[in-house]
Amino acid sequence: MLSAQLSKFGRPEDAIELVELPDPGEPGPGEVVVDSELFPINPADILNLEGNYGAVPPGLPMIPGAEGVGHVAKLGAGVTHVKAGDRVLLPGPGTWRERIKAPAGSVFALPGRVDPRQLAMLRVNPPTADLMLHDFVAAHAGNWVIQNAANSGVGHCLIRLARQAGMKSVNVVRREELLAPLRAFGADVVLLDGPELDVRVRATIGDGVLPLAIDAVGGSATLRLARCLSDGGTVVNYGLLSGEPCMIDARETVFRNVSLRGFWLRRWFMETPREQIATRYRELLSKVADGTLSVEVEAVYPVRRIKEAVAHAARPGRSGKILVSFTPA
Amino acid sequence: MLSAQLSKFGRPEDAIELVELPDPGEPGPGEVVVDSELFPINPADILNLEGNYGAVPPGLPMIPGAEGVGHVAKLGAGVTHVKAGDRVLLPGPGTWRERIKAPAGSVFALPGRVDPRQLAMLRVNPPTADLMLHDFVAAHAGNWVIQNAANSGVGHCLIRLARQAGMKSVNVVRREELLAPLRAFGADVVLLDGPELDVRVRATIGDGVLPLAIDAVGGSATLRLARCLSDGGTVVNYGLLSGEPCMIDARETVFRNVSLRGFWLRRWFMETPREQIATRYRELLSKVADGTLSVEVEAVYPVRRIKEAVAHAARPGRSGKILVSFTPA
Numbered sequence: 001m002l003s004a005q006l007s008k009f010g011r012p013e014d015a016i017e018l019v020e021l022p023d024p025g026e027p028g029p030g031e032v033v034v035d036s037e038l039f040p041i042n043p044a045d046i047l048n049l050e051g052n053y054g055a056v057p058p059g060l061p062m063i064p065g066a067e068g069v070g071h072v073a074k075l076g077a078g079v080t081h082v083k084a085g086d087r088v089l090l091p092g093p094g095t096w097r098e099r100i101k102a103p104a105g106s107v108f109a110l111p112g113r114v115d116p117r118q119l120a121m122l123r124v125n126p127p128t129a130d131l132m133l134h135d136f137v138a139a140h141a142g143n144w145v146i147q148n149a150a151n152s153g154v155g156h157c158l159i160r161l162a163r164q165a166g167m168k169s170v171n172v173v174r175r176e177e178l179l180a181p182l183r184a185f186g187a188d189v190v191l192l193d194g195p196e197l198d199v200r201v202r203a204t205i206g207d208g209v210l211p212l213a214i215d216a217v218g219g220s221a222t223l224r225l226a227r228c229l230s231d232g233g234t235v236v237n238y239g240l241l242s243g244e245p246c247m248i249d250a251r252e253t254v255f256r257n258v259s260l261r262g263f264w265l266r267r268w269f270m271e272t273p274r275e276q277i278a279t280r281y282r283e284l285l286s287k288v289a290d291g292t293l294s295v296e297v298e299a300v301y302p303v304r305r306i307k308e309a310v311a312h313a314a315r316p317g318r319s320g321k322i323l324v325s326f327t328p329a
Numbered sequence: 330m331l332s333a334q335l336s337k338f339g340r341p342e343d344a345i346e347l348v349e350l351p352d353p354g355e356p357g358p359g360e361v362v363v364d365s366e367l368f369p370i371n372p373a374d375i376l377n378l379e380g381n382y383g384a385v386p387p388g389l390p391m392i393p394g395a396e397g398v399g400h401v402a403k404l405g406a407g408v409t410h411v412k413a414g415d416r417v418l419l420p421g422p423g424t425w426r427e428r429i430k431a432p433a434g435s436v437f438a439l440p441g442r443v444d445p446r447q448l449a450m451l452r453v454n455p456p457t458a459d460l461m462l463h464d465f466v467a468a469h470a471g472n473w474v475i476q477n478a479a480n481s482g483v484g485h486c487l488i489r490l491a492r493q494a495g496m497k498s499v500n501v502v503r504r505e506e507l508l509a510p511l512r513a514f515g516a517d518v519v520l521l522d523g524p525e526l527d528v529r530v531r532a533t534i535g536d537g538v539l540p541l542a543i544d545a546v547g548g549s550a551t552l553r554l555a556r557c558l559s560d561g562g563t564v565v566n567y568g569l570l571s572g573e574p575c576m577i578d579a580r581e582t583v584f585r586n587v588s589l590r591g592f593w594l595r596r597w598f599m600e601t602p603r604e605q606i607a608t609r610y611r612e613l614l615s616k617v618a619d620g621t622l623s624v625e626v627e628a629v630y631p632v633r634r635i636k637e638a639v640a641h642a643a644r645p646g647r648s649g650k651i652l653v654s655f656t657p658a
Contacts, residue, residue, distance in 0.1 A: 052580075053584075054584050055560070055580065055584040055585050218579045220574075223574055231384070237579055237582045237583060238583060239579070239583070240579040240580070240583065245552055245576040245577055245578045245579065246576065246577050246578070246579055246582060247574040247575065247576050248574055248575050248577075248589060249574045249575070250547045250566055250568070250569040250574065250575055250591070251381075251384065251569070252591070253566045253575060253589060253590065253591025254566060254567060254568070254569065254591040254592065254593045255382075255383050255384040255591075255593055256384050256591075257591055257593070257596060258591065259588060259589065259590045259591070260577060260582060260588065260589040260590075261582065261588045261589075262579070262581070262582025262583040262584075262585075262586055262587065262588070263583065264583045264584055264586070267586060
């Protein structure tokens with residue numbers, strides 16, 4: 001079977017290879033074999049290929065990938081909660097491969113009529129946005145939240161989740177052509193990043209309460225978000241897009257009681273009881289199914305062109321996610 | 330009466346003036362008049378003279394000063410809990426003046442045999458160190474705490490308070506000649522700031538638990554402290570010595586769950602019930618009285634030379650606090 005493989009960190013398109021690996025074989029009792037259909041390339045995957053992901057680099061070689069969607073191909077003895085042909089989330093990590101054998105408890109049948117591209121992106125971006133929106137600062141209706149990289153997958157999820165929670169979002173982007181599409185998508189306010197962001201935000205939201213800033217960028221972008229916050233507000237940093245350390249003026253921390261915290265989805269997986277995780281995903285799945293959560297897709301590449309796909313995903317200036325497909329176009 | 334006055338922000342020695350102000354006159358019922366004896370010049374005072382203190386600059390002209398010590402000179406009708414001649418903390422803010430009239434409830438008699446220079450420094454540095462040590466991270470005996478600017482007044486207090494709580498301190502300084510004196514003072518570990526601070530800290534403390542970093546400096550110094558922390562640790566920033574924004578690598582925030590928070594003593598005063606504040610000061614006063622808390626003094630200037638005093642206090646490379654005295658030398 002085909003599999004993507006990371007043997008040496010480097011430029012994403014150099015680091016990723018397509019290799020032929022042994023088929024996982026027949027499922028044992030209580031196992032399933034899943035045929036992969038689609039997976040997205042997330043910013044975390046790019047960092048991983050570059051050797052910049054996690055506190056400690058993973059051992060190599062490894063098969064990348066945290067999510068994706070596929071179909072149950074084979075059932076081991078005693079597996080009754082799914083049947084052959086059911087669409088399921090790919091058991092991960094290591095989803096960038098054609099076929100995966102896993103404990104049956106790690107899959108569940110997805111509804112048939114939901115766009116598989118959106119399902120392929122369910123596991124990472126929606127809970128990231130949802131947890132950052134709710135778990136650091138109480139999400140009171142009427143409050144504002146500000147985020148940068150607002151055009152990202154997480155950004156799109158956050159806009160819709162904030163709206164559903166009765167909150168309003170200030171969305172910061174770096175390209176003028178994103179202003180109108182994000183407004184059309186449901187963003188309450190969209191502003192270009194740059195000097196005096198805080199002045200422009202306050203001119204727009206007046207004395208609105210803005211206790212939460214979501215930062216995917218780092219560097220001076222963190223500092224600009226922090227200035228926009230109400231006193232006592234929290235910046236939640238979850239991304240390393242600039243490659244620069246997060247900056248916060250000591251005036252914000254000391255005199256305005258602004259805090260900086262970090263979010264990593266993997267920590268949530270490790271620290272949260274299984275049933276709580278399942279509940280959260282059921283809620284998020286229903287929001288994908290009813291169209292509340294929807295992430296733009298810029299291109300779908302066949303797996304044979306995975307080097308092009310990761311190069312595309314690593315380029316700035318995209319307007320949607322890059323997906324990779326195992327099914328012939 | 331003589332008073333220091335700030336009429337225009339600028340270089341500290343230019344910004345401060347000595348002026349003649351009207352005497353506050355006789356105390357009304359329930360008031361006292363206090364004659365000032367000594368006050369320290371804190372880093373916050375220097376920031377204030379420069380116009381860099383607080384979220385919003387104060388209205389000018391103003392009389393600076395947050396603390397000091399003096400004697401009760403006159404009692405208004407009905408005041409019985411202090412008597413003329415009692416040494417008291419100066420009622421503040423605005424302590425840099427020769428004589429102060431204030432509600433009697435704002436003063437209490439200090440023990441007679443305690444060094445007045447240490448009492449003059451009771452209000453700001455000791456609670457700053459104490460609150461940062463205890464109120465952000467549970468202070469478990471055996472744990473480590475790391476701080477920079479360890480030779481400051483707060484730094485000295487933190488070393489002794491940590492030791493008394495059964496914790497051990499890593500103390501980061503920028504000058505080699507401070508290593509031995511700080512060790513003699515009770516610092517468990519003293520290291521020079523610079524490259525690979527985290528490697529040197531770990532080489533010294535092994536797998537010791539280090540959940541708390543105290544940062545007075547900002548800039549890349551914050552980043553270096555953050556790297557030393559155990560996973561999930563907290564940096565508490567309380568100072569702006571570098572004038573640079575605090576930096577924290579997104580790897581610390583995202584992958585290691587390191588947080589950055591701010592501390593401002595004034596916020597504690599504003600948010601804490603009066604009786605709780607009084608209790609904390611009684612405890613800290615007993616630690617000053619028994620010698621646990623003791624801050625080095627580099628020089629005492631007569632008030633007539635206050636411009637020299639603030640210039641001295643603003644210079645880097647001091648080895649103790651600068652005090653100003655109203656009593657003839």
